[in-house]
Amino acid sequence: MADANAGANTDGQVDVIGHILDRDYLEVPFLNAHHLIDGRFDLPQLEPILGIDLSLTRHVVWMWLASGLLITTLIACFGRPKLVPTGLANALEAIVLFIRDEVVLPVMGESGRTYLPFLLTIFFFILYCNLLGLVPYSATATGNISVTVALALISFAVTQGAGIANNGLFGHLKALVPGGLPAPLLIIMIPIEIIGLIAKPFALAIRLFANMIAGHIAILVFLGLIIMLRTYWVAPVSVILAAALYLLEIFIGFVQAFIFTLLTALFVSMAAHPDH
Amino acid sequence: MEFAYLGAAIGAGLGVIGAGLGIGLLAAAAMEGISRQPEAVGDIRTNMIIAAALIEGVALLAEIICVLVVVTK
Numbered sequence: 001m002a003d004a005n006a007g008a009n010t011d012g013q014v015d016v017i018g019h020i021l022d023r024d025y026l027e028v029p030f031l032n033a034h035h036l037i038d039g040r041f042d043l044p045q046l047e048p049i050l051g052i053d054l055s056l057t058r059h060v061v062w063m064w065l066a067s068g069l070l071i072t073t074l075i076a077c078f079g080r081p082k083l084v085p086t087g088l089a090n091a092l093e094a095i096v097l098f099i100r101d102e103v104v105l106p107v108m109g110e111s112g113r114t115y116l117p118f119l120l121t122i123f124f125f126i127l128y129c130n131l132l133g134l135v136p137y138s139a140t141a142t143g144n145i146s147v148t149v150a151l152a153l154i155s156f157a158v159t160q161g162a163g164i165a166n167n168g169l170f171g172h173l174k175a176l177v178p179g180g181l182p183a184p185l186l187i188i189m190i191p192i193e194i195i196g197l198i199a200k201p202f203a204l205a206i207r208l209f210a211n212m213i214a215g216h217i218a219i220l221v222f223l224g225l226i227i228m229l230r231t232y233w234v235a236p237v238s239v240i241l242a243a244a245l246y247l248l249e250i251f252i253g254f255v256q257a258f259i260f261t262l263l264t265a266l267f268v269s270m271a272a273h274p275d276h
Numbered sequence: 277m278e279f280a281y282l283g284a285a286i287g288a289g290l291g292v293i294g295a296g297l298g299i300g301l302l303a304a305a306a307m308e309g310i311s312r313q314p315e316a317v318g319d320i321r322t323n324m325i326i327a328a329a330l331i332e333g334v335a336l337l338a339e340i341i342c343v344l345v346v347v348t349k
Binding site for chain 1: 318319322325326329330332333334336337339340343347
């Protein structure tokens with residue numbers, strides 16, 4: 001979360017939308033001498049390649065930081081696994097065990113072990129992005145619709161891949177429509193099932209995106225009330241409420257990563273074993 | 277064009293009503309199920325979270341559309 005000052009100017013307005021949009025600079029504390037608190041670090045811009053602008057933006061940078069931090073912490077903790085993990089390794093192992101024993105195995109059965117590395121990668125990547133987004137001056141990569149759509153497309157590809165790998169291409173397509181239906185009903189059912197097929201990754205993407213956006217907007221609006229109302233007297237209430245929402249956001253960061261993983265596991269399981 | 281704000285605000289509220297009713301009914305049914313069969317708490321919890329996530333997804337879609345109305349007004 002970048003701080004409330006970043007989007008504020010002197011006429012008591014708080015730029016809520018600008019706060020959550022992607023930008024081509026990083027917000028850095030104490031960089032610029034003219035602004036006592038806020039500075040900008042302009043990111044290098046690239047020429048468009050084949051008409052696609054691949055320049056760095058702050059969401060990209062924070063997504064890379066999340067990936068880097070994820071790899072670093074996991075290698076530091078489990079590079080040389082100990083029989084009894086300590087410290088951070090202990091906490092991470094508890095999360096891994098929770099995902100394996102409470103999410104993947106009950107939903108997918110023993111065949112879930114094949115998909116466990118993928119599901120854990122998705123979970124930890126979303127979790128790190130969500131939590132890094134809560135650090136002041138940072139940006140939430142999962143609060144960008146492109147990132148969540150990409151994640152949902154990966155989930156969609158794995159789902160279809162699992163269905164085709166388990167049932168063959170024809171069996172997979174056949175399993176999309178419930179068996180034993182009279183032929184005229186198929187005219188209605190096939191479009192509905194195709195819509196349902198697309199709606200699943202769409203809902204995954206929208207859910208993660210909207211949850212991240214909503215929490216950050218709520219925190220910013222509570223802090224922005226001080227600027228909008230132009231009085232210091234709302235500050236204690238605002239700060240307390242914003243702090244409470246902040247704690248709620250940490251929880252939501254975990255819950256959304258968990259739900260994304262759970263639903264991905266469920267969809268993969270449904271595609272792989274369509275008869276139950 | 278000020279009615280766009282009004283429409284978006286009313287739409288956001290209606291979306292929340294729907295989601296609140298849905299998740300409330302869902303939680304009530306889940307609590308009842310747990311109190312009737314405490315040993316099934318794990319299964320009920322998992323299925324409740326899945327259903328809640330689906331309800332929430334629709335509600336968030338409504339809220340996103342309301343935000344879009346304001347932003348693209």
